[in-house]
Amino acid sequence: MSLFPTASVMTEKARGSDHTPLVISLDGQLLSSNRRRRKIFRFEAMWTRNASCREVISRTWDRTWTGAAGERLQCKLRNVCEELDTWEKTNFGSVNKQIKEYETALQDLDGNGLSTASLSRRAEFREKLDELLAREEVMWKQRGKAEWLHEGDLNTTFFHARANARQCKNAISCLRNLDGSWSNSADEVQKIITDYFQVLFNSSKPSNEDIEAAIEGLPVRVSTEMNEQLLLPFTADEVKSALFQMYPYKSPGTDASKAIANRLKPFLTSVISETQSAFLPGRLITYNVLVAYEINHYLAHKYWGSTGHAVLKLDLSKAYDRVE
Known part of the structure; x- marks a missing residue:
């Protein structure tokens, strides 16, 4: 990879054989189709x-x-x-x-x-x-x-x-269409990305009754007093604090996520469960891999006791990639 950093590999359709041919391009021109991208200004x-x-x-x-x-x-x-x-x-x-x-x-x-x-x-x-x-x-x-x-x-x-x-x-060289075929032109790749996120972030327009039924039984983590403090307008000191916490050569997005995170930080112990590993000081999300392995190992080797156990698999795309 150090000799050919732009190398790319693409599979072709197998015809008359159960082996799929691989096409390797060392200069990256195979999948790029000589696409020209508009130069984005970056501070050096x-x-x-x-x-x-x-x-x-x-x-x-x-x-x-x-x-x-x-x-x-x-x-x-x-x-x-x-x-x-x-x-x-x-x-x-x-x-x-x-x-x-x-x-x-x-x-x-x-x-x-x-x-x-x-x-x-x-x-x-x-x-x-x-x-x-x-x-x-x-x-x-x-x-x-x-x-x-x-x-x-x-x-x-x-x-x-x-x-x-x-x-x-x-670099996004190519993407797979819904029919399973690969597209490597700039227009097709852009359309695939746009269509995917339009479907992902599209709302099914649930009614208030549906929302109430979905959250019924969930414990209330944010009290009325906490909510009032979170909804206060941002002060100049909060904005300055978020800006000065940035790495000197980084440029975060326009969603003000750092300022929001700073305001939410005092309430994290009330909002985040003790079993959650991510977004907390001293905890790593990779710990979940070890915990999941140990739990599966325990369930696979449990041969005694009258109490049964079950594993619930969640759709992470719904948990992290959607707001509904």
């Missing part, structure tokens, strides 16, 4: 090593905009993205390309006779190359999502392997 952490980056952000952010507070914030963010994109193309440039240029220049200097002028130029090129290599290290660290690594760690193949693995994992 290595830009902060250039002093003019802060100047561009400060100058653009200080511009005056009219409209509501939300509209002004949106205009500021969009304008900063556009200015940084232009600045990156005109002033910052490609790090990999510049590294190759300075490495070639240093090789040319080393191949010629050394003089006072060439030594001075070599020191200048060496200093610029070191800075470019430091930027490259920050770039690969950001792509590798290895927050536990620090700048200054060796820029080895580990960074590249993590980044390439994430790229391969996140």
